[in-house]
Amino acid sequence: MRSANISVSxxxxxxxxxxxxxxxxxxxxxxxxxxxxxxxxxxxxxxxEKHPGMDDVLLITLSDGRTLQVDAxxxxxxxxxxxxxxxxxxRSLLHNDExxxxxxxxxxxxxxxxxxxxxxLCFVLSVVPAxxxxxxxxx
Amino acid sequence: MEVNExxxxxxxxxxxVALLANLGLVTACSVLPALILAVGFGRFLxxxxxxxxxYLAGCGGTMGVTIVILSVIPARLYPKLxxxxxxxxxxxxxxxxxxxxxxxxxxxxxxxxxxxxxSLGAVLAACGLHAAWCERKPSVVAVLATVVVxxxxxxxxxHYAFR
Numbered sequence: 001m002r003s004a005n006i007s008v009s010x011x012x013x014x015x016x017x018x019x020x021x022x023x024x025x026x027x028x029x030x031x032x033x034x035x036x037x038x039x040x041x042x043x044x045x046x047x048x049e050k051h052p053g054m055d056d057v058l059l060i061t062l063s064d065g066r067t068l069q070v071d072a073x074x075x076x077x078x079x080x081x082x083x084x085x086x087x088x089x090x091r092s093l094l095h096n097d098e099x100x101x102x103x104x105x106x107x108x109x110x111x112x113x114x115x116x117x118x119x120x121l122c123f124v125l126s127v128v129p130a131x132x133x134x135x136x137x138x139x
Numbered sequence: 140m141e142v143n144e145x146x147x148x149x150x151x152x153x154x155x156v157a158l159l160a161n162l163g164l165v166t167a168c169s170v171l172p173a174l175i176l177a178v179g180f181g182r183f184l185x186x187x188x189x190x191x192x193x194y195l196a197g198c199g200g201t202m203g204v205t206i207v208i209l210s211v212i213p214a215r216l217y218p219k220l221x222x223x224x225x226x227x228x229x230x231x232x233x234x235x236x237x238x239x240x241x242x243x244x245x246x247x248x249x250x251x252x253x254x255x256x257x258s259l260g261a262v263l264a265a266c267g268l269h270a271a272w273c274e275r276k277p278s279v280v281a282v283l284a285t286v287v288v289x290x291x292x293x294x295x296x297x298h299y300a301f302r
Contacts, residue, residue, distance in 0.1 A: 049245030110184035128270035
């Protein structure tokens with residue numbers, strides 16, 4: 001049973017690692033900084049969420065078939081029909097010969113602090129059964 | 140008579156110690172971690188209270204359902220079933236959250252960040268319950284205390300998700 005407890009601890013911690021990484025990736029991708037783009041902007045769309053104007057979903061559709069959710073400062077600068085170009089990790093987006101400087105959003109900056117905190121808590125709680133086995137294994 | 144009183148006094152003392160130990164485990168493994176991460180969401184992502192709301196709802200919902208299920212496992216089967224029960228309940232909670240997020244709470248689109256935050260709450264709740272109760276069955280007091288905490292987290296989650 002003890003090994004089952006440790007296995008479950010490992011599964012739970014790995015799950016938290018995947019979820020925290022997913023949070024960081026999705027919010028970072030909305031800045032387009034970690035993406036490679038070389039396509040034409042075919043369409044723009046705003047979808048309203050619970051708090052219109054605050055948490056709107058801003059979507060752009062590219063000629064390569066991708067639909068990306070982007071941060072507001074990017075969305076307002078781009079126009080339909082423009083050719084977009086950037087490489088992975090590049091902090092500027094070329095749109096019709098103009099450079100748009102890309103910044104990490106407040107979401108990414110918040111996640112960069114909060115996700116390690118979440119992982120630290122999950123890690124500490126995950127090692128408790130293993131520590132209990134180490135120190136109280138005589139029971 | 141004196142012997143009976145001494146035994147009774149000893150019983151009261153051990154009951155009090157067990158009570159405090161149970162409440163201490165609930166606090167250390169479930170309440171404190173949940174509150175620390177909630178403060179983190181409030182501090183680092185204060186511009187998006189809905190992220191905090193989804194986290195709290197995932198944490199509270201999973202915590203409440205799991206502790207109730209743990210409390211009805213027969214004592215002789217508990218050491219064999221507890222860990223797996225916590226894991227399966229956590230997976231079910233994450234799956235249920237995904238269904239909610241893609242149906243009744245799908246407004247603009249399936250929001251991956253909302254899903255990740257509520258699932259992270261579910262996993263943290265499961266980690267806490269596993270740390271505290273993977274070998275020893277929770278007492279009635281521990282179950283009640285955890286249910287009260289989970290209802291509070293759910294209410295706070297609803298408040299912050301929709302305010």
